[in-house]
Amino acid sequence: MNFKILKKSKISRARLGFLETDHGVVETPCLVPVATQAVVKTLDSKEVQETKSQILIANTFHLHLKPGEKIIDKAGKLQKFMNWKKPLMTDSGGYQVFSLGFGTDFGLGSKILKKEQERGEAIKENAQPQKIKINHDGVVFRSPINGDELFLGPKESIKIQEKLGADIIFAFDECTAPLADFSYVKKSLEKTHRWAKICLKAHSTGSGQAKKSKQALYGIVQGSRFKDLRLESSKFIGGLDFDGFGIGGEFGNDKKEMHKMVGWVVDELPEKKPRHLLGVGYLEDMELIIKSGVDTFDCTVPTHYARRGIAFTSEGKLNLKQTKFLKKREPLDKNCICNVCLNYKKDYICHLLKAGEITGMKLLTFHNLYYFNTFVEDIRTKIKKGEI
RNA sequence: GCGGCUAUGGUGUAAUGGCAGCACAAGACUCUGUGGCAGUCUCAGUACGGGUUCGAAUCCCGUUAGCCGCC
Numbered sequence: 001m002n003f004k005i006l007k008k009s010k011i012s013r014a015r016l017g018f019l020e021t022d023h024g025v026v027e028t029p030c031l032v033p034v035a036t037q038a039v040v041k042t043l044d045s046k047e048v049q050e051t052k053s054q055i056l057i058a059n060t061f062h063l064h065l066k067p068g069e070k071i072i073d074k075a076g077k078l079q080k081f082m083n084w085k086k087p088l089m090t091d092s093g094g095y096q097v098f099s100l101g102f103g104t105d106f107g108l109g110s111k112i113l114k115k116e117q118e119r120g121e122a123i124k125e126n127a128q129p130q131k132i133k134i135n136h137d138g139v140v141f142r143s144p145i146n147g148d149e150l151f152l153g154p155k156e157s158i159k160i161q162e163k164l165g166a167d168i169i170f171a172f173d174e175c176t177a178p179l180a181d182f183s184y185v186k187k188s189l190e191k192t193h194r195w196a197k198i199c200l201k202a203h204s205t206g207s208g209q210a211k212k213s214k215q216a217l218y219g220i221v222q223g224s225r226f227k228d229l230r231l232e233s234s235k236f237i238g239g240l241d242f243d244g245f246g247i248g249g250e251f252g253n254d255k256k257e258m259h260k261m262v263g264w265v266v267d268e269l270p271e272k273k274p275r276h277l278l279g280v281g282y283l284e285d286m287e288l289i290i291k292s293g294v295d296t297f298d299c300t301v302p303t304h305y306a307r308r309g310i311a312f313t314s315e316g317k318l319n320l321k322q323t324k325f326l327k328k329r330e331p332l333d334k335n336c337i338c339n340v341c342l343n344y345k346k347d348y349i350c351h352l353l354k355a356g357e358i359t360g361m362k363l364l365t366f367h368n369l370y371y372f373n374t375f376v377e378d379i380r381t382k383i384k385k386g387e388i
Numbered sequence: 389g390c391g392g393c394u395a396u397g398g399u400g401u402a403a404u405g406g407c408a409g410c411a412c413a414a415g416a417c418u419c420u421g422u423g424g425c426a427g428u429c430u431c432a433g434u435a436c437g438g439g440u441u442c443g444a445a446u447c448c449c450g451u452u453a454g455c456c457g458c459c
Contacts, residue, residue: 095421279421300422
C-alpha cells in the first residue's frame, strides 16, 4: 500500500489523497461501507460498485466463525471469494471485545454516551464483562453461534486476517466502553499497546516471508474521552512502524467533543500516513471528521438504517415505513440520479417495506450508499476548491 | 321456525362480582469498527337496552349479530 497526499487544506486539517493498493486506488477522504460477513447486506458486489463505493471493510471475528478463514483462503482470499475486485479492509475483532462484552451488558453504543445514560454506574479498573473474559493475552469469547469457547488475541487476529487477505488489516485492540472510567481505560490502554507490538511482530515475521507483507497493517489509538490517555496512545501507536492508524473507542458526550478529541489524536500521528476513524459517519459527522484530518472512516449507518426503512435524502431522513408514503408517486430524492431514484418511487418502496419484502431494504441500501458516497465526493471537491 | 353456544381496542386474545391486561397492527422516537435485532413512548376496547349489587366484562332479562344442531 502506498499513500499519497495530493493537497492539504490551509484552513483545516483536511487533506486530499490517494490510497494505492494492489486492487486499485482509493480517493480520500472516503467512506468505507461495512461488509461484516463479506457482503454488504442485500447487495451483490457489482451493485456495491454502482453505489460509487471504493473500498469495503469486513470483519475478522465474524468470518472466523463463519465460514472460517481456511475456506476463504482456499477460495483465493476475500476478494475472489466475494468477487469484489477493489480494495478491502478487515477489522480485527477488537470491536467485538466491546460489543459482545460491556456493550451487551449495558446496552450501549460505543461512540457517544447519550445524555440519559449516567456515568454513575461506571466500569472500574478490574471489572470484567459478563459473557467474555479479557485477559493479559487476549479475549475469551463465547461463539454466538453454538456457545463454544474461542480465544482471540493479537497473534490469532493477525493470522486470521492474513488468511483472509484484505489489503489493509487492523491491529487487535480493546475498544473500551463509554462507561469505562479513567482507571479502567488506563489499564486497557496498556493492553492495547502491548497487543499492538505483538501484532506488528506477528505480521512482519509470519508465514515464512522474508520481506514485509503486502498487506498494510494499521495500529489503533484508544484512550476514550481522556485527553492525556488519547495523547499518550497516539504518541505510542504513532511511533510504531504501522502503515496507517485507526482511531477507535469513545468520543465524549456530543459531536463537538468528538471533533475536538479526534483533533487531539490526529495532531500526534505521523502526517504522511493515512488515518482511519473507526465506526463514525453520520452525514452530519462527515465534514467535521474530515476537517479533523481523517482520511477514511467506516460506518454502518447507511446500510443499517436502510434495513430499518430509513432513507437519507437532501430533505433529511425519511422513514419509508410511514403509511403516508404509499401516496407519494415520486423518487426518494428528486436531486439523486442513482438507479433507485431513476427507476422507483416512494409508494412502491413503502409497500415493499410494509409487506416485509427484502427488495425494499435492498433499494434503500443502494440509495443510501450512493447518497453517502456522493456526499463525501462533494466534500472532496470542496477541499479541492479550498472551501474547507 | 325451534334449541344451544358466543359477543372485550383495527385484528387475535386475558381478566371465575373488586384498578380491563397482553400480542400484533397504526403513529412518534432511539440506533455510529452491523443481530433484517432490540428498546422507549402514544393511539385504541367490555355489541345494544334494561335489571340485581356498595361494586358488573363477569350474574339475570330483552334486542341485535354470528356460529352449530334439529324439522
